[in-house]
Amino acid sequence: MNPDSIAWRPIGVIHSPFPEPAGTPIQGVFAPEAEGVVEVFEEFAEGLRDVEMFSHLYLLYAFHRSGPPVLSCVPFLDTQPHGVFATRAPRRPNAIGLSVVRLLSRQGGVLRVAGVDMVDGTPLLDIKPYVPRFDCRPEASSGWMKADPPRSGTAVADGRFGV
Amino acid sequence: MNPDSIAWRPIGVIHSPFPEPAGTPIQGVFAPEAEGVVEVFEEFAEGLRDVEMFSHLYLLYAFHRSGPPVLSCVPFLDTQPHGVFATRAPRRPNAIGLSVVRLLSRQGGVLRVAGVDMVDGTPLLDIKPYVPRFDCRPEASSGWMKADPPRSGTAVADGRFGV
Numbered sequence: 001m002n003p004d005s006i007a008w009r010p011i012g013v014i015h016s017p018f019p020e021p022a023g024t025p026i027q028g029v030f031a032p033e034a035e036g037v038v039e040v041f042e043e044f045a046e047g048l049r050d051v052e053m054f055s056h057l058y059l060l061y062a063f064h065r066s067g068p069p070v071l072s073c074v075p076f077l078d079t080q081p082h083g084v085f086a087t088r089a090p091r092r093p094n095a096i097g098l099s100v101v102r103l104l105s106r107q108g109g110v111l112r113v114a115g116v117d118m119v120d121g122t123p124l125l126d127i128k129p130y131v132p133r134f135d136c137r138p139e140a141s142s143g144w145m146k147a148d149p150p151r152s153g154t155a156v157a158d159g160r161f162g163v
Numbered sequence: 164m165n166p167d168s169i170a171w172r173p174i175g176v177i178h179s180p181f182p183e184p185a186g187t188p189i190q191g192v193f194a195p196e197a198e199g200v201v202e203v204f205e206e207f208a209e210g211l212r213d214v215e216m217f218s219h220l221y222l223l224y225a226f227h228r229s230g231p232p233v234l235s236c237v238p239f240l241d242t243q244p245h246g247v248f249a250t251r252a253p254r255r256p257n258a259i260g261l262s263v264v265r266l267l268s269r270q271g272g273v274l275r276v277a278g279v280d281m282v283d284g285t286p287l288l289d290i291k292p293y294v295p296r297f298d299c300r301p302e303a304s305s306g307w308m309k310a311d312p313p314r315s316g317t318a319v320a321d322g323r324f325g326v
Contacts, residue, residue, distance in 0.1 A: 006288075008169050010169075044234065
């Protein structure tokens with residue numbers, strides 16, 4: 001592997017109800033009923049065997065509609081700037097997105113999922129099973145996010161990071 | 164963005180006590196005290212501002228020592244094969260690793276972290292704050308992993324996926 005640059009290619013595409021960055025939920029937890037379809041390309045579909053044994057999955061994807069990277073930004077849930085690595089904002093040096101979704105069903109290479117917070121057409125890079133023993137850390141602090149939780153049941157992007 | 168191929172470059176390097184894939188913990192939860200050092204390259208260090216407000220971080224990195232991708236494999240925690248997207252095995256079509264670590268301290272671009280499960284010298288791609296409200300799903304099922312939890316307090320790789 002060339003350590004200076006790593007090339008990846010999409011293994012599929014994520015279809016969602018959100019055509020544009022503005023209006024897309026900023027986290028799946030704010031739109032738990034928003035359904036999407038994960039289409040895994042046929043050449044990779046064999047890799048999905050037994051994925052339906054898990055109720056939740058990590059999706060890793062490219063923020064293909066975000067603007068150029070920044071090192072500091074005012075995230076959606078605050079009014080103060082933070083280093084981008086202290087936020088989940090999409091304009092990152094490596095624009096990799098990470099979401100936990102709920103798996104509703106699988107048919108071959110097609111997954112129906114709930115809790116999507118990606119723009120329609122997002123390139124899929126990887127799927128990993130979510131395992132509470134590995135991934136659930138209820139004791140974790142929420143950093144600057146504690147100060148200002150959104151009060152409504154939903155929170156959507158205003159387009160500040162989109163292109 | 165060219166949708167056929169996405170190029171990323173490391174933003175830093177992860178130093179760990181594990182020089183080889185064989186012997187590396189298979190998940191950080193099995194080696195919660197294993198300490199590592201995340202070195203973020205100087206040009207990206209500004210992006211770390213306020214990261215120390217969080218107790219836990221996601222590290223995204225390249226599995227630089229894994230073999231070529233497979234679509235099916237026998238993972239460390241089972242004796243049966245599963246599709247690679249139903250496992251956390253490193254030999255994936257896009258070899259992106261994901262771990263939750265505990266942040267011990269930050270000095271400029273250097274983070275001391277605990278619970279590392281990466282091979283020494285792993286190329287770092289991204290850091291995201293772990294936020295329980297977004298990322299903790301205690302109700303998630305553990306799929307095939309339920310059947311065979313490791314009984315000891317630690318579980319390390321046997322080198323089956325390494326190069």
